[in-house]
Amino acid sequence: MPNRSDRVDEVFKALADPTRRRVIERLVSGPASTSDLAEPFDMALPSFLQHLKVLENAGLVTSEKSGRTRTYQLSPPGLDAAQGWLADQRRVWEQRLDQLEQFLTRKQTP
Amino acid sequence: MPNRSDRVDEVFKALADPTRRRVIERLVSGPASTSDLAEPFDMALPSFLQHLKVLENAGLVTSEKSGRTRTYQLSPPGLDAAQGWLADQRRVWEQRLDQLEQFLTRKQTP
């Protein structure tokens, strides 16, 4: 059973590759088939398929096969995992800066 | 010369490892020395140093050596790169959903 950290792990790992990020960038504007997605890339199809698998595994995209074509689409909850972690860090960071500022202010005007 | 995609690449790659994320999580609450950061991890120091190098390379942290201790601190612009990319995708995604909604609405009440 994958815990939260594992999930975040896979999402960031998936986003760490430029090919996969370009796929996401393509999918935000709407669903597409395997070969549509593969077309812009100078890469053998099996290699490209692996990237799609990584994305699907990370929960960033979903796919469905109908006939002989498979269609992919974005799965926003996947991106949420990454955004969530980043937002958490920023929250703590800003809270700390606030405390620091308060501390410095009090020090100056006691 | 690293372009934008390379930078985003390194940031996501850096964040893809749980050890490195825990270091960030530690650093958001304030600077710390190498050994302070290393202490919670059951790992040889040289191995841990590599993680710190990855984080610094990605621009997520900065460090400064004084005497024999090196102090690390968070560098928020690094996290911005990741947040920026994610925010861009969400923006396009939401714009597309809006257009889709408009399309469906018009179709229903022409």
Added chain:
DNA sequence: CGAACGGTTAGGCATTGACCTAAGTATTGC
């Protein structure tokens, strides 16, 4: 000064990741 401390460098080994080619399977169109 000399030992202990904090960090660094060098090198090695195992696993994973990104790519490939070749050969499959399951639709679909003529």
Added chain:
DNA sequence: GCAATACTTAGGTCAATGCCTAACCGTTCG
């Protein structure tokens, strides 16, 4: 039915990653 289409599976290479131990360097303290 047979060929083309759209993916899939199997296997193989090569570089990058994550970890280790051993040995080293500069700083501080008794």
